[in-house]
Amino acid sequence: MKNLKILSVLFLMVVFPYGCMVGPKYVKPEQPQADTFRFGDQSRDTTKSVTAIKWSSIFNDDVLIGLIEKGIQNNYDLKIALARLEQAKANLGIAKADLFPAFQYSGQVNSAETIMQPSSALANMSWELDFWGKYRHQNKALQNELLATDEARKVILSNIVSTIAISYFELRDFDNQLEITTHTLETRQKAYDIINERFISGYVAELDKVQIEQQVAIAEANIPLIKRQITALENSISILVGQVPQPIQRGKTNSELLILTTFPTSVPSALLENRPDVKRQEYLYKAAYERIGVAQALRYPSFNIAAVAGFTSVMVGDLFNDGSYMQNVGGGVTGPIFNFGKNKRRVDVNRQLAEEAKFNFQKTYLTAISEVENSLQNVAMFKEEWTARNRQVVAAQKNYDLSNARYYNGYVSYLEVLDAQRSLFEAQLSLSQLTQKQLSSMVQLYKALGGGWN
Known part of the structure; x- marks a missing residue:
């Protein structure tokens, strides 16, 4: 009889994985497809990945x-993401333990024999x-969910790379604006002294x-504003790199910085593999889909096996005698x-949660395509705009030099000089900002295509 019980338990251990596993099988939802990006380079090798x-x-x-x-x-956001990843691993380990038998021990001693x-x-x-x-x-x-948590970590990593780079470009832009404004102030101050x-x-x-005095004051007022913006950016970058707010070391200027100008744009469907935010939403959809099976399984009976072995005796002194040994194996079903439809409604709830996750997945994919299209267009248009602004700066400088000479030779009023100087100042600031935007747009394109986390 004892051997029969043991064989029965072993048989069930072998057979139970082949039970009737209920629940739907995951099917990847269809996504809108396109052969190329609208603003992409049609001649590029679409098999390569960023x-x-x-x-x-x-x-x-x-x-x-x-x-x-x-x-x-x-970065503390990345540390938080890593902590969440370890938490997800631990939760998976807890769940895996439910597939196997649980063993416990117990002991009790009573002095009263009755x-x-x-x-x-x-x-x-x-x-x-x-x-x-x-x-x-x-x-x-x-x-x-563990895989989705890891993709969330990659999203944060990508954000850290791009945000630090763009913030650095903005910081160098403000440095350049401060230099332009300081030089303009010096020029206006010299003009004021002469006039x-x-x-x-x-x-x-x-x-x-009075007119030149006003322009001197305008330039002076711009300098504290730019310095405040520099300090705010330095503090933001300090937080991103996980340090106490402090001055940030400078490297090359934006005009000296070079950034890789061509990335393999691949095809839109590749974003499903490249973009960690898109992959994360798909994993969350898969997780929600599996929970439909959990809810459906709760509608069916559960089978349990229990076994006990050990010693029991009314008298403590006889506890470990041969006659005190006992064992038993039992099974049950509940x-x-x-x-009142509670279990059916539980399945319905999980189906709708899976639908919600599917729609989030599809929306994230479309958003990813939109971000790539915007980035491709920004890269092209900022380049064209920068070329035009650069011509404007050259022309504005020449206009200012000519107006200044005409004024000191008595041909025009100082109002013409002031107008030429304002145009030059604004053109120089615009060109500085466009240089920063050009660099930032390339980083944003790299990120939009799925780069930045590896």
Whole structure:
């Protein structure tokens, strides 16, 4: 009889994985397809992937590369993501344990021989067989959530790389704007000194003196504003790299910085493999889909095996005698009969949660395509705009030089000089900002295509 029980348990252990696993099988949803990106280069090799390009290879500034590496090591959002990843691994380990028997021990000693509970030293085994796949579905759901958590970590890593780079470009832009404004202030101050002397000597009207004095004040007022923006950016970058807010080391200027200007744009469907945010949403959809199977399994009976072995005796002194040994193996089944549709509604809820996850997946994919299209267009248009603005700066500088010479030779009023100077100042600031936007747009394209996390 003892051998029969053992053989029965072993048979069930072998047979239970082949039980009737209920629940739907995952089918990848259809996504809108396109052969090429609208603003992409149609002649590019669409079989290559941007993920093969490491982020450090697209910059030529050691200071910027050092900041990004420091951010990857110290950024607190990334540390939080890693902690969540370890938490997901632990949850998966807990769920896997449900597939196997649980063993416990217990012991009890009573001095009174007439007590209803005798002294005992027992070992117990309990096991709910996963006949309908409840635990297997749950494990698959948690496995997909683990993968989704890892993709979320990659999203944060990509954001760190791109945000530090773009913030650095903005910082160097403000540095350049400060230099332009300081130079403009010096030029206006020199002009003011000359005109003020000419006014005192009676050669020019007070209007000329007041006009240049106003322009000096405007330039002076811009300098504190730019310095505040520089400090705010330095503090933001400090937080990104996980350090106390402090001045940020500078490397090359934006005009000296070079960034890789061509990335393999592949085809839109490749974003499903390249973009960690898209992959994360698909894993979350898979997890939600598996939980439909969990809910369906709860509608069926559960099968349990329990076993106990050990010693029990009314007298403590006889606890470990041969006659005190006992063992038993038992099985049971429990299942719902009628609960007013609760289990059916649970399945319906999980189906709709899976539908919601599917729609989030599809929306994220479309958003990814839109971001790539925007980035491709930005790269092209900022290049054209920069070329035009550069011509504007050259022309504005020449206009200012000519107007200045005409004024000091008495041909025009100082109002013409002021207008030419304002145009030059605004053109120089616009060109500086466009240089930054050009660099930033390339980083955004690299990120949109799925690069930046490897």
